[in-house]
Amino acid sequence: MPIRKVCVANRGEIAVRVIRTLREMGIRSVAVFSDADRRELHVRAADEAYRIGPAAPGESYLRGDVIIATAVAAGCDAVHPGYGFLSENAAFAGAVEEAGLAFIGPTAATIAQAGDKIQARVVMKAAGVPVIPGSDSPEPDVASAKTIADAIGYPVALKAVGGGGGKGIRIVHEAAELKSAFTRASSEAETAFGNGAVYVEKFLVRPRHIEIQVLSDTHGHHFHFGERECSIQRRHQKLLEEAPSPTVDATLRAAMGAAAVKAARAVNYRGAGTVEFLLDQSGEFYFLEMNTRIQVEHPVTELCYGIDLVRQQVRVAEGRELKFVQDDLQPVGHAIEARLTAEDPGGGFLPQTGTVRAVRMPEGPGVRIDSNLYPGQEITLFYDPMIGKVIVHGRDREHAIARLERALTEMRLVGIMTCAPLLRAVLKDDAYRRGDVDTGYLERFVEEVDWQALPEVNDLPAELPAVLTAVLYAHQQKGASKAVVADRAARSEWLTAARAEMMR
Amino acid sequence: MPIRKVCVANRGEIAVRVIRTLREMGIRSVAVFSDADRRELHVRAADEAYRIGPAAPGESYLRGDVIIATAVAAGCDAVHPGYGFLSENAAFAGAVEEAGLAFIGPTAATIAQAGDKIQARVVMKAAGVPVIPGSDSPEPDVASAKTIADAIGYPVALKAVGGGGGKGIRIVHEAAELKSAFTRASSEAETAFGNGAVYVEKFLVRPRHIEIQVLSDTHGHHFHFGERECSIQRRHQKLLEEAPSPTVDATLRAAMGAAAVKAARAVNYRGAGTVEFLLDQSGEFYFLEMNTRIQVEHPVTELCYGIDLVRQQVRVAEGRELKFVQDDLQPVGHAIEARLTAEDPGGGFLPQTGTVRAVRMPEGPGVRIDSNLYPGQEITLFYDPMIGKVIVHGRDREHAIARLERALTEMRLVGIMTCAPLLRAVLKDDAYRRGDVDTGYLERFVEEVDWQALPEVNDLPAELPAVLTAVLYAHQQKGASKAVVADRAARSEWLTAARAEMMR
């Protein structure tokens, strides 16, 4: 059933990203916006846009009822949830379908199954997907937790059943620590997630975070589009993602891909999804969790596989059959995504607010920008600090790194501080360049490396150009009125002279 | 011999384009600028920048002597000429090499050979490249021209030996017109090019302009990277270029490619070059001319072949050997380039001047921007009206067209009128969408089609949103002072309320 009009239940770069593909497909797009977002790009990029409430997400972008009513009133036949907000909310997905709209994503049952961390473990284990050794059900007490922990060996992680995305985790290095850790983990989980149940997993030392992109249709076909290396993260917030991973070869890719396809089949998956794995130092990989939505980092897969994943999501929601041949799906070149977040990486990652005064994004060969930045944009604390992404594609990893460095050098973003200086420092780091990273790399880098130390820039000490600019600026301000007049006169003089010359 | 520092003897988007690749290769870039260009992006993107003279090109960008002296003083080891200006000036290429710098392009001898239209015809014919039937040397008088014209059949074209790029051409439809046409063509050529010599060629009816990208090293290897379809042109200024051509299949591509490689070998080519052909309606193709530089439209080839042609130019200039396998070079997907020119397509293509007040270029999947646009940029009449390019890559031609339409819809360029409305109209034209175009298509389209007729836009008559905006603007201006205050107060109120909510 062809989709003709889609409500994009999101904001920011992902809403704009989805609207772009809808426009290319000739499908009308309907944006929703909060009071803070009337001027945002997703409102201006869509064919239609409707207000759904005040700035706070709980009163707008998380109001599934209001969004569904808006979509129905606007005559939509489908809803695209983007990522974040309601994208992995099973009740929302169910309500969308009950309202007679297609949900561009998996069924509510699949979302619920993948969202319950313990249930997901059990399902995956049964399907033959390797899971991290540990509990098969919540541990009722310290004793049962200890039995498991002793069996699999320390260190272990105590995880909240209701957690996810790295939240609600406590590491236990030896048996003696287990009792107090269990008590605290359980009470924290109760407070944070309203569910005190915890379970035990083997804690992997310095693992890599590698995830596999899957795509499934409603005709029982499941495909994978290789891996993304997402180990460069801080407090489970990814900062730099790439495809392929520097440590995954064709054999491992095929093995992890096959496991991901098994995972997708096990939960009767539909649309685009991601199976996250931890890859340990010995080369073993374990199921971590399944994300039942489009990921922030999906563009690196798109660049290496020449595919538009949002387009495929829509086609699957239309009930079309995917006609890929798995063996033909091979990555070409190398892609890296850098997330731009409005955070001060040199000041404890404090979120930054302000007005974007000027912006010029990188252009040229091999550069893709997914952003919703515009001059005059207000960056507030209401929403996620990620304000855009710079994604590059190159012949190989070295080329892609050089291209990303070039692109970040070229970017001009005035008015708001971002993590760009940290990104540039990481790209210069030897360990990163060697691909020698794990999920703890970035926190160690930020803490242990003097990455803000100023190098020589363009042959001069780094402060000198800033000093000269400040002194010349101060000098010009002093003589501002007469200097401006003189400058204008001089410009006008050569313009007149040159114009007379030209028109001869 | 590795190149470490390159002087980019150009301005505008191509200078920025070249600097981007140099930076990715770790090569220092030196920009040159006229008085009009101190603030231009190529000056700010380069590692170093030096003034070379007043705004008029004859006193700056065409001053080969000043540019070479600047390059030498800055310690460069090579010069990249870009396109236009001195890029096909054999004397400049020779002087660069005499100054001990590498010229990133072919030798002076090759440039001279390709620049002489008659000599090029003779060389190509001898090499077995099909040339348009016609003279093998300048025609001394009407009688000799008539002998040739009668032999090849009318219509014929009288062309100036010193012409090129479509200049100095006169069409003769029957024998009776030949005498007066010859006299006028000769005297015009004398005036325009300082050389009254003319020659005769068969005039092809509604041909396509198809060109082949070649790449040659200094070790005798020549490769081609397929064709670009460049038939959408007006007065020999191309506006939309694509790869592959909708009328070229793999067999024709191989044949034209082989001819182009023969052409490159015949002039002992070095670096990136383009062999232009006319393809007539019967499927025969004829050598038109060889461009001994990077072309404006090179990105469509880069996107389909996954190659950086500027990078390859530099590598060839370093003396490296090209290690491609011709049969492996196959186009993937479809690419289209739209040139943005500061011209009023609805007003006789009058060049537009002014200040760029705001600019937001398209982003997202499959979009590449090569521009030097920035807020505050002055568009003057000193230089070429082309101010940027929007290039897209898609799965197939239909996808690429949809993507380009989406990208142009998304673009915001305030303060300067461009040809974008014409581009958008062409993309909607049935003949264009069918690929049914020839070199006369665009002029006919502009003259004969009511392309400015306003369609319904987003379900409303096209004028209505403009009328409503104007009325609301006028209304706001009337009550401006109190409205602004009220708006600020309202915004401030919800910000405060929402913030308090959020911080709970």
Added chain:
Amino acid sequence: MKYYAKVGAREFECTMSEDDGALFVEVDQTRYRVDLAHIEASASYTLLVDGRSYEFALHEDEDGIELSGGAGLFRVCVEDARTHAARAMVSAAGGPAGPRLVKAAMPGIVRELLVEDGAVVTKGQPLLILEAMKMQNEIRADGPGTVTRVHVKAGATVVKGEKLLELESPPSP
């Protein structure tokens, strides 16, 4: 509150009203809910018309309001009811609708004048040749009319926006 907006030959009567904080405009018996917001640093206006989203750059000068957006370039003259009524009286009294100014779209040299005062011209007829960058550009009439004034002479150098001549529209049939 009533406004009259003229685009080319069409005139729109727009009645504005407010209801529960929202703004409505009635045009040709249809009532639209509208919302206009300015993004100053982007030199842009965003408009919602019953939810449909449009964006324009806007430039006001003595000739009216010029808007450029997705569908092209529009020049709109807006009058409030009082001004419109006053002008209607002048028109009814036989006053001229006012001549149309032809201005130089670019700096250049007037190479040739192709019409003179009093000439009756048709839409698209060349009026004069303006040379710039060694290219000769024909300046054509944007519609039929009578040349009521010529401001420049052959050989004159003009700057961008300079008045070249004035055209008066033929009386409406």
Added chain:
Amino acid sequence: MKYYAKVGAREFECTMSEDDGALFVEVDQTRYRVDLAHIEASASYTLLVDGRSYEFALHEDEDGIELSGGAGLFRVCVEDARTHAARAMVSAAGGPAGPRLVKAAMPGIVRELLVEDGAVVTKGQPLLILEAMKMQNEIRADGPGTVTRVHVKAGATVVKGEKLLELESPPSP
């Protein structure tokens, strides 16, 4: 003409001169040919130093000039020779170099004060906890010093840029 520019702990003495229309600045016995141009609509300054190209965004407030560019963020305080001499006299007379203000980088609620008036702190030591978006953020000392004033109380709501406390640098050795 002499200027004194301070970046962090370093001070640069800059002597400006003009020669044949070009501007030169001498710093540390090296003379640089400089050219600064402003691109207002891009909120940007382009600088050439002996041909080397740099670009900065610039923001001036009461604390000095903040420049952000490729190499990072710099805060520069510029004084002309007269002001510098006057301030040097005050310093020599035992006057304080002036306390450093610690400001709120974001709006939030002060959850906890970790230091009090008179406390001697080291670089990086947490001073207070500021909560926003349900995240607790430690505000740390940007260098060693003594807390000379605390402007806020635990539980207070602060706006961006609001003064939190003041730190005085230890006397230079």
